[in-house]
Amino acid sequence: MAQNSSRAAGRHFLQIPGPTPVPDRVLRAMDTPVIDHRGPEFSKMAKKALEGIKTIFKTANPVVIYTATGTGAWEGALVNTLSPGDRVLMVETGQFATLWKKMAEKLGLKPEFIETDWRVGADPNLIEAYLKKDTGKEIKAVCVLHNETSTGCASPIAEIRKAIDAAGHPALLMVDTISSLASMDYRHDEWGVDVAVGGAQKGLMLPPGMSFNALSPKALDAYKTAKLPKSFFDWEEMLNMNKVGFFPYTPATLMLGGLNEGIAMLHEEGLDNVFARHDRLAEGVRRAVRHWDLEIICRDPKYYSSTITAILMPEGHDGDAFRSLALDTFNISYGASFGRFAGKMFRIGHLGDTNDATIIGALAATEMALSLAGVPHKKGGVQAAMDYFISQHAAPVRVAAE
Incomplete structure (x- = not known):
């Protein structure tokens, strides 16, 4: 007979916009x-x-x-x-x-x-x-x-x-x-x-x-x-x-x-490299969100943040209920909603000691949670982020030696 357990196996995805995981x-x-x-x-x-x-x-x-x-x-x-x-x-x-x-x-x-x-x-x-x-x-x-x-x-x-x-x-x-x-x-x-x-x-x-x-x-x-x-x-x-x-x-x-x-x-990483990494991770998240046909709270790209992306839930779907489902099912934490957007959004943090693979894991958990919650979305957002990250890391084409 299965016993209830309070322990969640594996790492917790702390995707709030701070505090961030401590290295x-x-x-x-x-x-x-x-x-x-x-x-x-x-x-x-x-x-x-x-x-x-x-x-x-x-x-x-x-x-x-x-x-x-x-x-x-x-x-x-x-x-x-x-x-x-x-x-x-x-x-x-x-x-x-x-x-x-x-x-x-x-x-x-x-x-x-x-x-x-x-x-x-x-x-x-x-x-x-x-x-x-x-x-x-x-x-x-x-x-x-x-x-x-x-x-x-x-x-x-x-x-x-x-x-x-x-x-x-x-x-x-x-x-x-x-x-x-x-x-x-x-x-x-x-x-x-x-x-x-x-x-x-x-x-x-x-x-x-x-x-x-x-x-x-x-x-x-x-x-x-x-x-x-x-x-x-x-x-x-x-x-x-x-x-x-x-x-x-x-x-x-x-x-x-x-x-x-x-x-x-x-x-050691170099501050310019740190900034470039955050810019890259943020754009990958935004590409996933846009592919899902969900709306980014920041409506003008010139104001986009490189550390946090806030996502508007479709009408009839509660952001806090979605956060709760994702935490219980996939052990991922998102940022809460506030003020005029209370209950209407969730926030993905992509800052601190994090990288492409961690963000892809977080986006995969998010896409699965969207499906479980019945939130209307277009599948493939994770792939869109992966394709972008690959393009940013792609090495020049090498001609094979004869």
Whole structure:
């Protein structure tokens, strides 16, 4: 007689857009005895992490490392640069942009939202036009997400910087890179970003619990006059202690070792190769989705994300019920649905320490789940992705020797 079992054989396909699977090398780097966070061994490790993370943000300026999730780094960005009642311009790209706005309201700021249908990234032209109307230069910051994790829509940060400059506006540019950092090209200094928010649990391949603020000289100047209350997230205390390799409070000691290993892995592959890999995997997923005759939430290809694809369910089919069926049957997890698309979509993450074969496995599980769920689709999406990957890896034709 068969017995019920709670164990699922084989690997779990964690296809949420973060946290992503933690590589063995990173796990081993964290599998060490805890050391004194005021001792010389720790100082050496921390200085290495503080310098190394700059190479990922592509900045020569300081990067603050918090023992907190990305939400904490959002707060750090706002409280260190702004004062009660300051106006802040944000763009409604999706659920996480909305949450950042709600945080700003709770902190006593006055966020103003450029509304969208959640199916595009931030439009530089709309930002420029909005700022030009602010003749009194009262807006103190523009806050956008480089990659909106809830919808799979990316925003052109370099163009947004140009739009702010074209408007002749002094507002700070703050950018959430949580689901793009170390997966999509991001250039903090070159693009003129003032504060970047990052998290360790996605492209950097660590567990949740570590986040970042990459700074600019302009942001550090803004700190001097910012009047919002701050304690845990105070930049000055962090930067002063960081100079000697320490933190003003007990940091995530083991995760700093894992961060150093993750950064080393990224540079061994080469950042440009990392970005190209994510671009390739994303396009393979989109080709499968289009072949299935399903609709991608991001409706304009110029805003396509390279780390997450959100897929709209056909009318009459529930996205959360589909996710549950796929998990129970094929041991695969997709990203949940939010806000105006609650129950209407599911999200496939294709970021972090992943490759073509893993994504093909995830797409195969997805196509089987679509069939079991009775979701109308055209079979062969997995093959469409395979054909694309093959074309990207195909070697030049060799003429056989006589």
